[in-house]
Amino acid sequence: MKLSVAFLLCVLSFSSYAESENSIEKSLDECLAKRENQTTAGMNTCVGVATVAWDKELNVVYGNLMSALDAEGKNNLKKSQIAWLKHRDLEYKFISSVYATKVGTMYSNIRAMNVLTLTKNRALELKSYLSSSEL
Template sequence: MVYRLFIVCCWIGFTCSAWAQEAFLEAHPIDIELDLCLEADSNFTTNAMISCLNTAYMAWDNDLNEHYQLIMDQLSTELQDHLRNSQRSWMAYRDREVEFMMEMYGSFQGTMWKLSIMDRKLEITRKRALELHDYLDVLTFQR
């Protein structure tokens, strides 16, 4: 299940070792759904794979926003300001990273580069969502 995405990532030139290690340790339901989508016989085209990745991206983005709000609800005003600034900086990073990839890969031939962009955008968002999970776990544990 994880293998297909791992192979796709390696095939397009990305190193997915951190993602693969996390996935083997404990698979998140969003990642499981992504794997199932990518493994479906009907999803062998680039556009179908991009659709699978986009669905997972949207799910991780929703998860990120939910956890952000749960954390904000538990923080003091001062810490809310710090997290808000951190989140704004992260969003700027994400947007600039995607912009760079679109510019760089946009000049390459072939549709597989679209997979690279979508996979990276997904992974950036997934990583931030998991960071927010960790923050919420710490806050929950401390109460």
């Protein structure tokens, strides 16, 4: 139970510092704050929903960025995204292998947060490029 509370506090502070104004983060915070989600399975569900939301955000931002770029930029972004997707898939496998041998259900929460962080960071990275291209 102590680990679950520690994980919850870690996730809440992580999401607060990163983007407290972001609706995905707010939804994650609200989901994790619900009593019924203060279990390993509940936390994993909340983080899974947030990961899917970040993936959708990533795709929206990617599309907007593609629209803002010239032909060369589009070509480079497409190549970069293909490489990132390969990296992401390999990173997922690596993350799973790291936590596969760990004893304790809490490691599934940590694994889920690592997956979320990969997707979120890429979405924010592309969002920063989009902001730069609109200046």
